[in-house]
Amino acid sequence: MLGFYLLMLLGPNGMVGRALAAMGWAALPFTFKGLVVASMLYSLPFVVQPLHNAFEAVGRRPLEVAACLGAGPLDRFFTVALPLALPGVVTAAVLGFAHTVGEFGVVLMIGGNIPGQTRVLSMRIYDHVQAGEYHQANVLSLCLLAVSFAALLAMSLLRTRRPARD
Amino acid sequence: MTEAAHGLHARLGWRRGALAFDVDLTLPAQGITALFGPSGAGKTSCLRAIAGLERDAVGRVNFGQAVWQDTERRVFIPPHRRRIGYVFQEPGLFTHRTVAGNLDFGFRRAGRPAHLDRDGLVERFGLNALLDRRVDTLSGGERQRVSMVRALLSDPALLLFDEPLSALDGTARTDLLGCLESLHASLRVPMIYVSHNVEEVARLADHLVLMDAGHVVAQGSLQDTLIRLDLPPTLGEAVGAVIEGQVVDYDAHDQLIQLAFPGGKLWLPYRHEQVGQRLRCRIGARDVVVARVPQVGTSALNQLPCRIVAVADADHPSQVLVQLDAGGSLLLARITRRSWHALGLAPGSDAWAQVKAVALGI
Structure with missing residues (x-):
């Protein structure tokens, strides 16, 4: 669904596509850039939510303290809010990555499975299965599983270390 | 200004x-x-x-x-x-x-x-x-x-x-x-x-x-x-005198110091103060006893001659607050209305303020 509407929007006849073309930008569908934009939109909720929680947990007080010590708004964000929310930022990044790496539908719609450009791991697995090459599909699937698992493991390790970091 | x-x-x-x-x-x-x-x-x-x-x-x-x-x-x-x-x-x-x-x-x-x-x-x-x-x-x-x-x-x-x-x-x-x-x-x-x-x-x-x-x-x-x-009345417990003076004596045996202030001298518990240093001392209104004449046979170490300045109702109907002038320093005493009447005191009359030294431990 998301892939389809993105294709409509970003395509040469879509609103965004036309606006981009008017600015002299290349069309996004069926390019690597387009794939990145679509994946970002697709995983956004999984990144925004942990980020929101992390910054909310920092609370108002450290920022008030920083303000009273002469730190302006940008200064406060980079020297107080961001470092205090760092574990949450890492969590968001890992979740976003893990969520994106196995995605299929949006990637196929926008990317189009073009070899050397937009053929991602999940596409490749699909191709192998279609061609009956179950062994190759199996190896690639295991690779994907290992990467996702490693990412989640790294995150949970970071979580358990968190009380010591705070 | x-x-x-x-x-x-x-x-x-x-x-x-x-x-x-x-x-x-x-x-x-x-x-x-x-x-x-x-x-x-x-x-x-x-x-x-x-x-x-x-x-x-x-x-x-x-x-x-x-x-x-x-x-x-x-x-x-x-x-x-x-x-x-x-x-x-x-x-x-x-x-x-x-x-x-x-x-x-x-x-x-x-x-x-x-x-x-x-x-x-x-x-x-x-x-x-x-x-x-x-x-x-x-x-x-x-x-x-x-x-x-x-x-x-x-x-x-x-x-x-x-x-x-x-x-x-x-x-x-x-x-x-x-x-x-x-x-x-x-x-x-x-x-x-x-x-x-x-x-x-x-x-x-x-x-x-x-x-x-x-x-x-x-x-x-x-x-x-x-x-x-x-x-x-919400500030009832807080009212009282804060006097500032100089430590003039230290009694090592009894572990007391003497503070001289414009209204007289007070003994209070020693707490590593040096003779000669400035010191503040709070005398809570509850810790002051009012008497008509100086007392003998009392445990209160400090007795100061005073003149009654004013009296007002305290937060509890049984009590009054009495403002006393001890040689230029104002003190405050919280006493019962019954004592006030029994002593026959009025603004302008002379009285003595007794202060327990142990009450002065800031």
């Missing part, structure tokens, strides 16, 4: 639920002003509004020549440009920085001014050995000391301390109160000190602002204000 012109003037109003706050404050440019009152009187809100942390407060705040807030003229200087040193009730240290990192946060942003003696302050507040420590390994008292030095190092023009000792007890509290007392003598900028503890206020403050139910009910010098007879 040139002094007032360079101090703080705040006329602010705001609401918290059903409670409307309306504060009109004029503070001198020097010394410690205590913002004193019962819990829920609006002391902390008031301090936050002065700092610019309560964005919905409307009115005017002037500090010296500077206008910090003027709602009518749409002026609002944000907190980070007000040059304030705020110490919150809980220390609010940055957990991602070491003790030194916390201290230098404001110091660096103030441009490491040469007139601030960082090492001296670190030494005075006993933080030398803690500089490389992580803040989550510190005790409550240590955290609050870091928080205070951090505020002092940010080169503030006005210090705002919000009940910094209320979360501490025992030795940590006594030590820190001692630190603050020594700071008082060397302080070059004014400080507003919020507290609901009259003992802290009596030891630290020069000027007093009494708050109750969101309003300022009295303000003036510490001594003159705490001795007033028209204070609201």
Whole structure:
């Protein structure tokens, strides 16, 4: 669904596509850039939510303290809010990555499975299965599983270390 | 009023639920002003509004020549440009920085001014050995000391301390109160000190602002204000005299010191004071006994000849507050109405004030 509407929007006849073309930008569908934009939109909720929680947990007080010590708004964000929310930022990044790496539908719609450009791991697995090459599909699937698992493991390790970091 | 012109003037109003706050404050440019009152009187809100942390407060705040807030003229200087040193009730240290990192946060942003003696302050507040420590390994008292030095190092023009000792007890509290007392003598900028503890206020403050139910009910010098007879009943326990004098004698055998003040001399418990030093002493209205003639055979060590100045109803119908003049120093006594009548006292009559030495242990 998301892939389809993105294709409509970003395509040469879509609103965004036309606006981009008017600015002299290349069309996004069926390019690597387009794939990145679509994946970002697709995983956004999984990144925004942990980020929101992390910054909310920092609370108002450290920022008030920083303000009273002469730190302006940008200064406060980079020297107080961001470092205090760092574990949450890492969590968001890992979740976003893990969520994106196995995605299929949006990637196929926008990317189009073009070899050397937009053929991602999940596409490749699909191709192998279609061609009956179950062994190759199996190896690639295991690779994907290992990467996702490693990412989640790294995150949970970071979580358990968190009380010591705070 | 040139002094007032360079101090703080705040006329602010705001609401918290059903409670409307309306504060009109004029503070001198020097010394410690205590913002004193019962819990829920609006002391902390008031301090936050002065700092610019309560964005919905409307009115005017002037500090010296500077206008910090003027709602009518749409002026609002944000907190980070007000040059304030705020110490919150809980220390609010940055957990991602070491003790030194916390201290230098404001110091660096103030441009490491040469007139601030960082090492001296670190030494005075006993933080030398803690500089490389992580803040989550510190005790409550240590955290609050870091928080205070951090505020002092940010080169503030006005210090705002919000009940910094209320979360501490025992030795940590006594030590820190001692630190603050020594700071008082060397302080070059004014400080507003919020507290609901009259003992802290009596030891630290020069000027007093009494708050109750969101309003300022009295303000003036510490001594003159705490001795007033028209204070609201919620401040009942706090009223009394604060006298300042010089330690003139030390009785090592009985562990007592003698304090000479304009109204006479008082014995009080020895607490490492030096003969010759200045000392403040609070005489609570509850700790004063009134007699017509000097007593013999009493355990009260101190008896001062007085003249009765005025009498007023106390918060309880059985009691009255009596204002006494002991050689120029005013004292306050809380006695029963029955005793007042039994003694046949009236304003102008002579009397004796008895004060137990053990009641004078600040």
